Amino acid sequence: MSLAPRSVVLAAAAVAAACVPPRPPAWVPTQPSYVAAVAGFEVVPPPAWMRSNGRQDETLVLTRDGTSLQRIVVGSSEVGKPIGIGASKRPVQAGMSPQELAELVIDDLRAAESLTAIQILENAPATLSGRRGFRVVASFRDARGLPRRLALYGLFGGSRLYELFYLAPERHYFARDLPVFEELARSFRLREPGPPRQIQ
Amino acid sequence: MRRPLAALALACSACATETAQAPVAPRDRPGVAVDEDEARILRLGETTEKRLEESGRLHPDPGLEAYLLEVGRRLEPPEVVEANRFRFRVLRDTHPGAFGLPNGTIYVHTGTLARMESEAELAAVLGHEMAHVVHRDVLRQLRRSQLWRPDWTGLMHVASVTGYSRELEAEADRDAVLRMKAAGYDTADAARFFERLRDWIVAEEIKSPPTYYSTHPRIEERIESSRMLAASVGGVGGRRNADVYVRRTASVLLVNGRVELAAGRYRASWDQARRYVSLEPNDAAGHLLLGEIARRDATAGWMESALASYRRAIELDPKETEAWRGLGLVLAKKGDVEEAKGAFRRYLELAPNAPDRAHVEAVLGGKP
Numbered sequence: 096m097s098l099a100p101r102s103v104v105l106a107a108a109a110v111a112a113a114c115v116p117p118r119p120p121a122w123v124p125t126q127p128s129y130v131a132a133v134a135g136f137e138v139v140p141p142p143a144w145m146r147s148n149g150r151q152d153e154t155l156v157l158t159r160d161g162t163s164l165q166r167i168v169v170g171s172s173e174v175g176k177p178i179g180i181g182a183s184k185r186p187v188q189a190g191m192s193p194q195e196l197a198e199l200v201i202d203d204l205r206a207a208e209s210l211t212a213i214q215i216l217e218n219a220p221a222t223l224s225g226r227r228g229f230r231v232v233a234s235f236r237d238a239r240g241l242p243r244r245l246a247l248y249g250l251f252g253g254s255r256l257y258e259l260f261y262l263a264p265e266r267h268y269f270a271r272d273l274p275v276f277e278e279l280a281r282s283f284r285l286r287e288p289g290p291p292r293q294i295q
Numbered sequence: 296m297r298r299p300l301a302a303l304a305l306a307c308s309a310c311a312t313e314t315a316q317a318p319v320a321p322r323d324r325p326g327v328a329v330d331e332d333e334a335r336i337l338r339l340g341e342t343t344e345k346r347l348e349e350s351g352r353l354h355p356d357p358g359l360e361a362y363l364l365e366v367g368r369r370l371e372p373p374e375v376v377e378a379n380r381f382r383f384r385v386l387r388d389t390h391p392g393a394f395g396l397p398n399g400t401i402y403v404h405t406g407t408l409a410r411m412e413s414e415a416e417l418a419a420v421l422g423h424e425m426a427h428v429v430h431r432d433v434l435r436q437l438r439r440s441q442l443w444r445p446d447w448t449g450l451m452h453v454a455s456v457t458g459y460s461r462e463l464e465a466e467a468d469r470d471a472v473l474r475m476k477a478a479g480y481d482t483a484d485a486a487r488f489f490e491r492l493r494d495w496i497v498a499e500e501i502k503s504p505p506t507y508y509s510t511h512p513r514i515e516e517r518i519e520s521s522r523m524l525a526a527s528v529g530g531v532g533g534r535r536n537a538d539v540y541v542r543r544t545a546s547v548l549l550v551n552g553r554v555e556l557a558a559g560r561y562r563a564s565w566d567q568a569r570r571y572v573s574l575e576p577n578d579a580a581g582h583l584l585l586g587e588i589a590r591r592d593a594t595a596g597w598m599e600s601a602l603a604s605y606r607r608a609i610e611l612d613p614k615e616t617e618a619w620r621g622l623g624l625v626l627a628k629k630g631d632v633e634e635a636k637g638a639f640r641r642y643l644e645l646a647p648n649a650p651d652r653a654h655v656e657a658v659l660g661g662k663p
Contacts, residue, residue, distance in 0.1 A: 194624070206557040212351040
């Protein structure tokens with residue numbers, strides 16, 4: 096699956112809208128750690144899950160039972176570009192506070208006209224990798240009317256907004272794998288971004 | 296809607312093999328017989344309506360719905376309105392569009408209402424959608440395409456996305472202009488609506504507009520055919536009722552402007568907010584929207600513009616919570632920390648359960 100850097104959250108919309116990714120990704124079992132040298136982060140993926148990532152941008156996509164049932168995505172968006180869930184053109188701006196970044200994410204959710212009944216259940220400061228960020232939890236119905244829930248962390252690192260999110264059907268699945276996502280979020284570390292390279 | 300969700304059920308809609316059918320008569324009076332396949336379509340219409348009700352995307356404004364019904368009633372005789380049980384709803388969707396369900400419920404997008412400028416244009420859109428319902432076009436399309444057995448999303452798709460066959464669309468266009476003429480509306484406004492669709496396609500750089508909007512050459516064709524229809528039918532120069540339209544649809548500018556803002560389409564949002572404020576200068580909500588646009592857009596001079604709008608909103612309605620929040624955010628950005636804290640305290644007093652309370656408390660605690 097190929098995800099543009101700015102399109103981390105778009106993966107949520109892909110699931111929400113059609114419940115299938117646009118292209119079949121190459122899936123491999125997770126390893127004890129994942130290092131995104133170019134984007135500049137590392138995380139500890141859950142054991143025995145499946146991993147996929149875009150060759151160009153190092154966006155990490157994880158699932159155990161299939162992306163329509165649970166999906167964890169870790170990636171980043173560049174300052175000056177939108178993080179749209181589809182419709183929003185609003186860009187990430189340098190110097191945004193965690194509150195403003197959270198507002199940006201919420202706007203993007205609200206701008207996705209295929210998502211309905213959007214409710215913001217939580218919007219609070221959070222700390223990841225020693226930096227202040229935010230945590231947003233939202234529920235909505237996808238394009239087929241299925242209730243889904245999203246938990247998302249975001250934080251600034253250098254000139255990028257890093258986003259970690261977990262998306263699953265509200266019923267049964269979200270609560271089941273939320274602890275897995277929280278553990279992954281705790282393992283998130285920023286690194287000094289490296290030069291561009293092809294991911295194998 | 297208008298998303299790639301439904302490549303599925305629609306693959307075999309308009310283009311499927313036609314089979315010989317008995318003609319479907321218009322439902323132009325109460326008591327027209329309903330066959331089993333149509334009964335299923337009508338049930339599907341009810342399901343679709345329920346889903347839309349639950350979606351949270353309706354803009355429930357009884358006054359506005361009543362206005363749409365008034366215009367609809369001018370376009371069709373009472374027995375036709377009764378036979379088709381026409382109802383009119385407004386859907387919060389920034390794209391210019393409208394669609395009618397087979398059970399008589401017509402949905403008009405806020406994006407349509409916010410862009411139009413006259414009652415005559417509205418009549419063109421309503422007349423078109425009402426014609427599809429009166430002519431039972433979903434049934435006609437279904438009977439032509441025997442493979443097509445839609446679920447509710449499929450029904451939505453044909454009604455709002457792919458549109459009907461070119462022949463059925465042309466028939467609805469023609470019918471709408473005839474009804475406009477009979478009601479005394481300026482029939483030239485039918486073409487104006489399609490011109491607005493074309494402008495939107497160009498402005499938004501829409502690469503593959505849904506069939507309803509049509510591809511660029513086809514929308515030009517539709518503009519031209521609407522002009523020719525108006526010229527041949529007559530009624531050009533009839534009443535437009537622009538003043539009435541602007542007054543009675545004012546609330547839509549606010550609703551649609553907010554969604555445009557969330558989508559980062561600041562220019563459209565700003566235009567609609569300005570128009571709303573000019574119509575309702577003493578409504579705090581309009582000034583709040585202007586403040587929100589200025590704060591998010593952050594172009595030159597935005598701070599002063601945002602502060603002025605937030606302060607005006609608070610002046611008009613001291614309990615406008617979001618204006619206090621916006622004021623706090625801008626003042627914090629400006630470095631007026633104590634004043635920002637004052638605004639944030641007022642915000643939390645008014646909205647103790649605010650979803651972003653923890654963020655605000657962090658600022659108040661000295662961690663901006």
